[in-house]
Amino acid sequence: MRIGYACLTVGVQGADMRSCVMKNASEERLLEIIASNLQSLDHILDYNIENGIKLFRISSDLIPFGSSPINTLKWWEHFEPQFLKLGEKIRNNSIRVSLHPGQYTVINSPDEAVVLRAIKDLDYHTKVLDSLGMGPENKIILHVGGVYQDKESAIARFINTYHKLEDSVKQRLVIENDDKSYTVEDVLDISKKLGVPVVFDNLHNYANPSPHDVTEEDWIDECCKTWQEQDGPQKIHYSQQDYGKKAGSHSASIRIKEFMEFYHKLNRYDLDIMLEVKDKNLSAVKCSNCISTDKKMIILEQEWSRYKYSVLEKSHNNYSTIRNLLKDKEKYPVVSFYRLVEDALGQNESIGNSINAAMHVWGYLKDIAAESEKKKFLKMIDDYQQGKVVLPVIKNYLRRLSDKYHREYLLSSYYFIL
DNA sequence: TGACGTCAAGATCCG
């Protein structure tokens, strides 16, 4: 079983995806951005490899305006060596990649022009996978599209357009239930007619359930039947509701207790789970560590080094509890560990705790920082205590100093992003 | 016509 995340990372150096607006999309600008994005993808892959993440959705923005006529570059020729190298890295590390055109790629629209653009967009996504040399188990996930007051005709148009797609596209295409229009049952019906695999999305199914009362596990088993040998293992999307927001909104982080309940209910290990969550790689590493059969304390210690200052900032109590928890090197108390981390992060910071955490971080800078920087930092702490300055200002300053003095240990910490 | 969702770019404001 592989756990993955979508498109972007948080807290990973040199892994940002760049873009530009249409009016600035000159050939030079596009070339520069594509080169930068391919470099970032390389860094993301390195991060994934180091952290045991073997499932990743590549951002559709890898090539800006990849399917638009304003991008006339033959980027696949221009960057052929880079693509080949990236593809090699992906395959050598048994990583499975995917791509997911957004809600605006609609092949069942009554508007012909929209459909033509959507087909071009699918061709673009296919070209990315082809350039990487990725086989048909590396999928392109698509939603069915709009309803236009007549679902039956809309589905008929989907099927009609599907038949017109290139084989190289069809080999990769999988369809997913969405949060508004097409339930998992709708999508399974379409799959029966086309033989196209179905990705089950649990949160979409929650927001837009099928009329029949079927459990998530049973839908997942149903969807499993749509995956053939050449498609690779079944893939599902898993996300959790942000309770502060409307139905279907993704949570900030994957709540591990809830995930483990889902995982145990599933009772299957032959499928891949793509997480859709705001903290991206953080939750992927968390979930991956929790289901890992490779139970090494060193992995938890590494995670602790990343979370510790954020925990300290919120709860001294949890900080101490976790330190004790990690003392026994023979154990692997992974779920308890993450639950304590989550519990701490859910609390409000106090001035005392956040100063304590900031001073811990400062400890890695105080010997190298200039006298003026030391003065400035201590003044900030003082101002913060008196309510003259907000915490993010202090943390930003610490981040800049960490950057300036190349404090890698601090830069890979989540202190600056949580 | 605006909301929807997503993210960075671009624009503007601030000290």
Add this chain to the structure above:
DNA sequence: CGGATCTTGACGTCA
């Protein structure tokens, strides 16, 4: 000037 904060853009559907 650099940094923080607000607005725009790019896509198609639906009310």
